[in-house]
Amino acid sequence: MGNWLGGQSSAGPSGGSLGEPSAGPPWRSSDGLSGGWPDLPAVPAHKLKDFIHAKLKPSEECLKLIDQDVDAISDFLRSSELPVRGVATGGSYGRETVLRGYSDGTLVLFMGNFRSFRDQKENQRELLSVIEQRLKHHKKYSTSVSLGHTLEVLLSVHGQEILLQVLPAFDPLSPADSDRHQSRASCCSLSAGFGEDSSSRIYRDLKRSMDQVRAAPGEFAACFTTLQQRFFQRYPRRVKELILLVKHWYQECQEKWMTSPSRRFSYALELLTVYAWEQGCQDEDFDIAEGVRTVLGLIKQSSKLCVYWIVNYGFDDVTVRNTLLCQLRSQRPVILDPTDPTNNVGKDNGSWQLLTEAAQAWLYSPSLNDMSPAQCWNVLPTSLFITPSHLLDTFIKDFLQPNEKFLEQIRKAVNIICEFLKNNCFKDSSTKVLKAVKGGSTAKGTALKNGSDADIVVFLSPLKSYDSQNKERASFVQEIQRQLEVFRKTQELEVKFEISKWKAPRVLSFTLKSRSLNESVDFDVLPAYDALGQRHPGFTSRLEAYKDLIALCKSSGVKGGEFSTCFTELQREFIKSRPTKLKSLIRLVKHWYKQCERKMKPKASLPPKYALELLTVYAWEQGSGMNDFNIAEGFRTVLDLVIKYQQLCIFWTVNYNFKDEPIRTFLLTQIQKKRPVILDPADPTGDLGGGDRWCWHLLAEEANEWLSSLCFELQSGDSWQRVQPWKVPVVQTPGSCGAHIYPTVGI
Known part of the structure; x- marks a missing residue:
């Protein structure tokens, strides 16, 4: 394998106009990684963290000197009688994912004379020419190169190079009449107060302007650079280290293929890495090899990838929703820029197939499979929320x-x-x-x-x-x-x-x-x-077991459901005997529940999963009862019941009923409790609804949000219709179960 502790990495950037990158300068060695170093896939899994720190992370001293250069360019352009309202840094430099040796960056100049996206489109090229002339009068930056809608400046400090794109842009995040001048260090404050209403207004304006000037998707992405910077600031240091590893691997692949890396594609891989960590880990201190395996596994499924965030835009506004849905319904892979819903940075340009093959080779290489099984996070390539009903x-x-x-x-x-x-x-x-x-x-x-x-x-x-x-x-x-x-x-x-x-x-x-x-x-x-087997088997014996349990609960204050394990066989058979498709629906509901649970922990105590299983069985029994049914309708019905949790009173009489005392009296007391009431069909003392015991209201809020999901959209010709729930009663009574007993209160 060679001495993997010697040498440096090869890396190289590509420049490019806004949206689609152009070919960059020739490949550069980051500082001699090729001498004595194996390719990244040959580095042992347990050494990946050391590899990142030794060979991929730039020195803090170099980054500080680069910062000074970027500040110097900003100050120089401000003093050149240009209407620079503020600045923001983007690219790898702004996202703090700079690779040692050679990397990319963006300096966005928010221009006071750009009052709209249209202004930027119509005047950007002319203003770039003016900026270029200003820079050519500066000795240090006289080698800047204009490339259509961008201007590139190469910054070099002690072997660390940043190819900095200079982009004049409209600032949609600040009021048009603002006269503020923001420094690079305070650029993030531009997005302070970027609330839901202003978000919708800005993105509506973006879509309208793009239609008017026939702009390409993502053409105005630079306008949202401050949001992009804020997005990446939320993630811990090790996530960014994992990003460095993935980007370095991508650059190694490009070198073998004799092509230049794309800034857009590199950004797509950064977002995919963030997505993998968010969905599968969320720990600040994690195993790098597990993270790499997860990202490679997602790349292997590129034809199914659909990744997005709703931190800056969402589904509430009709215009933004339609823009977002149009993207999410488009051909995979989809990786949406979290700051610009028009910008699918994962759009296939022919690289995905090659990268998929390279990902498979590394994923199954001996170096990355140093344990059995090789662990990775459980991350799906797409979200249930955006999966169409069919x-x-x-x-x-x-x-x-x-x-x-x-x-x-x-x-x-x-x-x-x-x-x-x-x-x-x-x-x-x-x-x-x-x-x-x-x-x-x-x-x-x-x-x-x-x-x-x-x-x-x-x-x-x-x-x-x-x-x-x-x-x-x-x-x-x-x-x-x-x-x-x-x-x-x-x-x-x-x-x-x-x-x-x-x-x-x-x-x-x-x-x-x-x-x-x-x-x-x-x-x-x-x-x-x-409790069941030590007596003669049969319904009579079961009733005696329940009577003993009820007597114990009444006399000693034992918590309901405490002895549900004694009735495990009854619980198992209640679900096991159901149709296969109902079990599939239960899986879907449990997956949804786990999404909610991960989002809320440790903020709230959600109802037990078993309560959702029982709710799913009840929805199917009352609403369908067929072996073959529409999964979307069943899922929609379960969410509808969750939303109506304050009314729920559900029970079964398959193992106990209202005929015998004291079970009858106990059951009447149970179903008069504060809603929701969901009685365990195997244990009458177990109320899985629990009244106020669990945070049903939070689960109901999530369910209500999910009603806008693509799961419940059904295409009918050229239009889309909403999937409707089955008609299911939220309250059961003894009479509805054939017991003909009508309690006086609460039913």
Whole structure:
């Protein structure tokens, strides 16, 4: 592999007019990386961080000297009787993603005589000529070169070069009558107070002006340079280091292909890297190799890429919404500039296919696969929010359905563990494992592709009542953990078995990770009292178990749902027996829930996922009941129920009903509680709605926002119609379930 600690990188810029770059100057060596250094794909994964610091990051001293040069140019042009209102820095220099040796930058001059986007279009070339003449009178910058709509100045300090584009532009973020002059250091204040109303007005004006002057998409992107700078300032240092690595790799690829890197494409890769981190990690201190694998995985799926942000514009304003939707419906890949909705920087210019092949080669190279499996973040190439209704089934199949091979690996591993628990875990004691039952989403058939949950409930002979489970399970958890630690060292499973370090006496947690696939399932082992199996099986026995549980809850104040593990088999069968397509809808709802959860944590305590599963089953039962149905309509119905959470009262009578006392009285009390009420069909004491216990209002706000999603747009000829929800009652009564009992209050 050679001495990878010697040498420097090759890198080179390309200049270009606004929107589409032109060919840049010849390739330059950043400072001799080619001498003795391997290509980046040969650098070991665990050395990538060192590689970045040693060879890709510019020195702070050089950057300070470059800053002085940029300030000097700004001050010189201000003093040259030019109407410069303010300045902003963009490109790699402004985004703080400068590579050592050679990189790009932009100096945007906001001109006081540009009162509109149209002014910029009509007068920019003439003003550039004036600026060029001014610079040629300055000895240091006399070599500046005009390239159509841009002017380029090469700044060089101690081996660090920045090819600086000088762009006169209209400033849409400041009032037209403002007489302020902003320095480069304070340019970010230009966007202070850039609220929702002004945002809509500015972007409406942008779209109208582009139509009037027939401007190319992204032609006015420089006008929003201050927003771009603010966008990148939000991200931690290591994200920018990952960006350096991705950009350096891109430049190595371009060198092999004997072409010059595109500024626009380089910017697209920066945004893709930010997207990967936002969607898959969000930790400030992360593993660089995992980040690289994630970005390469997204590049491999370039034909599906649709990446965007709504931090500066959104779907509220009709004009902006239509502009945004037009972009999001266009041919993939789509990577929208977060500051300019007209600017798809990911537009394919022929580079994606070549880069996809290079990404695959690096992704599967031995250096980047120094562990098995090679970990990466779980990031989808497109968002559910912008997936059209007719593609939802494909979205579920491609991105949410677990790999069959992985499911088989998990089944095999879990069966081995269950057999061990039943036959060997307590073989030297009087404790007997009556049975080990698989629960959770894996057992129900609703597991997501990554990060799903599963339970193994171990019914133990010494646990002869709910009370004994409550008092003794902690000691059994400790013993099971001790035995499993020994057991896993003797097994050659196709999955890695990792026991959690968290201390939870009520449950033993561990993770099963595929050795060959980047998928995992989190498991909980829970000791439980066999409330159903220790009696004669049948409905009568089940009622007796419920009566005992209700009596305990009333007498001791035990929290509802505390002993739901005792009814795991009933919970599992309630979902498992449902049609395959309903399970697909449950997966979709759970994916939506996880998006909401990640957005809100740690701000709020959301309702449990199981509540959303039950809500989905209820929506289907009441609204469709068919094996084959429209996924978009089902999803829309679930969100509609979430929005109406304050009215919800939902229950089932498949395992318990209103016929027998004291169950009848208890159920009537349960359904008179503060809404929402969603009773566990396997455990009458478990209210998954919880009244005020969880932040349903936040989930409802998210659901309401999602009603504008493309998921609920249906094309009809040349027009688009909104998908409507099924007609589903939000309140159930005993009478609606055939019990013919009408409580006096709350129903």
